Amino acid sequence: MDRISKERRSWNMSRIQAENTSPEKRVRSALHRLGFRFRLHQKALPGKPDIVLPRLKTAILVHGCFWHRHPGCTLAYVPKSSLAFWRKKFDENVARDRRVCGELRKSGQHVVVIWECQTRDSARLAARLERAFSRSHFANPNAKAKDSVDVTRRAKLT
Numbered sequence: 001m002d003r004i005s006k007e008r009r010s011w012n013m014s015r016i017q018a019e020n021t022s023p024e025k026r027v028r029s030a031l032h033r034l035g036f037r038f039r040l041h042q043k044a045l046p047g048k049p050d051i052v053l054p055r056l057k058t059a060i061l062v063h064g065c066f067w068h069r070h071p072g073c074t075l076a077y078v079p080k081s082s083l084a085f086w087r088k089k090f091d092e093n094v095a096r097d098r099r100v101c102g103e104l105r106k107s108g109q110h111v112v113v114i115w116e117c118q119t120r121d122s123a124r125l126a127a128r129l130e131r132a133f134s135r136s137h138f139a140n141p142n143a144k145a146k147d148s149v150d151v152t153r154r155a156k157l158t
Helices: 006-014 022-033 083-106 122-133 151-155
Strands: 051-053 058-063 110-115
Touching (some): 022 058, 022 122, 058 083, 083 110, 110 122
Parallel strands (some): 058 110
Antiparallel strands (some): 051 058
16 A cells, blocks of 8 residues: 555656656766767657767667666565556566667667666766777677667676
């Protein structure tokens, strides 16, 4: 059972931002310190990626762990009430994320996914971004889009 009223819950949920979130700002700050220049929320690309590095043909998606269901993350908990609603919502979000990543790759973009929990430590975030962009396929402008980078998979190695 929810501890707050339905009206208050609705108000809380309406305050959740889609753009310019704190994790997104931390990633942008780290990229800027590393010398990268980028564009924000490019409407011309599928899914309107959070950050786009045009010279590298790279789209960065900054996912909230709760909304995008980061596997194994404590922030990706399931609310105790309205389970059917939340399962449907989460399933739709994950399916949309997969579809958008595929469309971005088909359009020739490299895709980098960074999770909210990975933005909390700025030094580790900077190291992840440096590793992601020092990969050989970024040095080769003729690299294929299928060689995209998923920072998530390497995060557990550090």
